[in-house]
Amino acid sequence: MKHYDIIVIGTGGGTKLVTPPSKLGYKVAVIEKETPGGTCLNRGCIPSKMLIYPAEIMTLAEHSEKFQIRFPEKPQADFKALIERISKTVDDESASILPAYEKNPNIDYIPGTARFLSNDTISVNGETLTADRIFIAAGARPAAPNIPGLESTPYMTSREALRRTELPKSMIVIGGGFIALELGFAYSAFGSDVTFLVRNRMLKNEDREIADEFERVFSENHRVLLHTDIQKVEYSNNTFLVDVVADGKPLRLESEALLVAAGIRPNTDLLGLENTDVQTDERGYIRVNEYLETSVPNVYALGDILGRYFYRHSVNFEGEFLFRTLYQEKKRSPIEYPPVPHAVFTHPQVAKVGKTEEELIAEKIDYISVKNPYSASATGMARLSDSGFIKLLAEKKTGRVLGAHAIGDEASNVIHLFILLMTMNGTVDDLLRMIYIHPSLPEIARNAARKAKELLQTN
Numbered sequence: 001m002k003h004y005d006i007i008v009i010g011t012g013g014g015t016k017l018v019t020p021p022s023k024l025g026y027k028v029a030v031i032e033k034e035t036p037g038g039t040c041l042n043r044g045c046i047p048s049k050m051l052i053y054p055a056e057i058m059t060l061a062e063h064s065e066k067f068q069i070r071f072p073e074k075p076q077a078d079f080k081a082l083i084e085r086i087s088k089t090v091d092d093e094s095a096s097i098l099p100a101y102e103k104n105p106n107i108d109y110i111p112g113t114a115r116f117l118s119n120d121t122i123s124v125n126g127e128t129l130t131a132d133r134i135f136i137a138a139g140a141r142p143a144a145p146n147i148p149g150l151e152s153t154p155y156m157t158s159r160e161a162l163r164r165t166e167l168p169k170s171m172i173v174i175g176g177g178f179i180a181l182e183l184g185f186a187y188s189a190f191g192s193d194v195t196f197l198v199r200n201r202m203l204k205n206e207d208r209e210i211a212d213e214f215e216r217v218f219s220e221n222h223r224v225l226l227h228t229d230i231q232k233v234e235y236s237n238n239t240f241l242v243d244v245v246a247d248g249k250p251l252r253l254e255s256e257a258l259l260v261a262a263g264i265r266p267n268t269d270l271l272g273l274e275n276t277d278v279q280t281d282e283r284g285y286i287r288v289n290e291y292l293e294t295s296v297p298n299v300y301a302l303g304d305i306l307g308r309y310f311y312r313h314s315v316n317f318e319g320e321f322l323f324r325t326l327y328q329e330k331k332r333s334p335i336e337y338p339p340v341p342h343a344v345f346t347h348p349q350v351a352k353v354g355k356t357e358e359e360l361i362a363e364k365i366d367y368i369s370v371k372n373p374y375s376a377s378a379t380g381m382a383r384l385s386d387s388g389f390i391k392l393l394a395e396k397k398t399g400r401v402l403g404a405h406a407i408g409d410e411a412s413n414v415i416h417l418f419i420l421l422m423t424m425n426g427t428v429d430d431l432l433r434m435i436y437i438h439p440s441l442p443e444i445a446r447n448a449a450r451k452a453k454e455l456l457q458t459n
């Protein structure tokens with residue numbers, strides 16, 4: 001039996017508890033069942049955004065005529081070469097993790113699946129390990145909905161879709177969340193004929209006005225079926241056959257590829273938690289308190305496996321919090337999340353920080369809401385923006401910004417102005433104190449703040 005100061009399960013956000021404590025002299029064992037780097041690097045954020053940026057270029061090229069730019073021929077993507085470049089980049093990045101660990105005498109990297117044998121003992125590859133502290137950062141994986149016939153077909157999840165080197169002529173996407181939309185958008189931009197099947201609405205957790213605008217704009221350029229009930233999936237003669245009832249009407253759809261991105265499940269089932277007192281919720285996610293402690297002393301959990309936030313930036317925040325409080329400050333303090341933002345990297349982009357209008361209504365908060373379109377700005381004129389807006393929600397009494405939402409070009413960048421502002425508890429007045437570069441996208445945020453200021457003064 002080998003004893004460590006720290007055992008980390010998973011090399012996504014868990015890595016925040018590997019090298020930093022090792023540099024302080026702690027002995028760390030890190031266990032990983034796949035290639036190092038976790039979902040984000042190997043099959044998530046990085047490869048998807050490497051695919052989406054060229055997809056955005058294709059989309060801009062497709063709409064270039066409005067800028068008096070005509071290409072002699074339709075732009076063509078070398079999809080195979082693109083996917084090979086992406087895969088090589090992420091594989092090289094992943095392969096660079098191990099040599100760095102091997103050089104560090106305080107880190108033992110153990111490839112294999114970790115299973116708890118008891119509250120404080122872990123087994124991996126037949127070896128038994130204990131530690132003063134164990135950090136579970138084992139993440140989540142795609143889960144398929146329960147659709148008759150689906151399991152016996154060669155459907156793709158995001159994992160396969162990011163490695164497929166052959167562009168299918170047609171693809172059906174099941175799901176209306178960010179992964180379904182981002183990957184469906186990319187495949188469509190490269191020339192696949194994509195149909196989106198969405199159970200209810202797209203981006204159902206976004207502010208309603210943002211989701212409405214997204215559905216409106218996205219549906220102009222893509223085939224989208226909302227309120228669908230998928231009856232059955234079959235696969236014959238290299239073709240997927242999907243029977244669906246869409247808005248009450250039965251339809252049979254056919255496609256060369258099928259992407260299922262309609263949910264994820266936590267990797268708790270692989271951890272042998274039944275041998276421990278670590279508690280999980282009804283969906284299988286690990287329960288933690290405000291210190292990210294599980295129900296077992298000295299066993300912590302972070303990241304997707306908590307079922308709280310599903311972003312690389314949130315697990316990084318949690319990992320850095322644990323490192324700081326446990327190994328630098330050595331003080332037990334509760335985690336306080338600043339507003340957790342996110343973005344959807346489609347065309348148009350969507351980004352959010354803070355509350356939605358629906359949440360403010362449910363919480364009975366007295367608020368004002370303003371929207372400012374991209375078109376009403378100098379940069380919007382240059383870009384010929386005919387859709388998209390920034391929506392700002394502020395507390396009526398104080399002008400404190402409670403939520404900000406953007407839909408349109410570079411929304412994921414524009415939103416950062418509000419992320420900083422909200423993290424600093426800022427107000428509409430704060431937004432109006434600085435000088436904005438003219439013409440720039442953040443001026444759209446400033447124009448929204450001007451409207452909000454007017455409204456606050458008249459209320």
Ligand SMILES: Cc1cc2nc3c(=O)[nH]c(=O)nc-3n(C[C@H](O)[C@H](O)[C@H](O)COP(=O)(O)OP(=O)(O)OC[C@H]3O[C@@H](n4cnc5c(N)ncnc54)[C@H](O)[C@@H]3O)c2cc1C
Nearest residue numbers: 010012013033038039044045114138139303304310311312
């Ligand atoms: C297609 C896609 C696109 C995404 N895009 C974005 C984005 O743009 N921005 C963003 O913020 N987030 C994005 N995400 C989400 C993001 O990838 C995750 O939220 C993040 O990676 C979670 O980190 P984690 O450390 O909790 O888990 P993971 O990164 O999943 O790491 C967990 C690791 O634990 C390993 N593991 C599991 N069980 C065991 C075991 N028993 N023993 C040993 N090892 C084990 C797994 O192999 C895995 O490597 C995307 C996800 C997908 C799928």
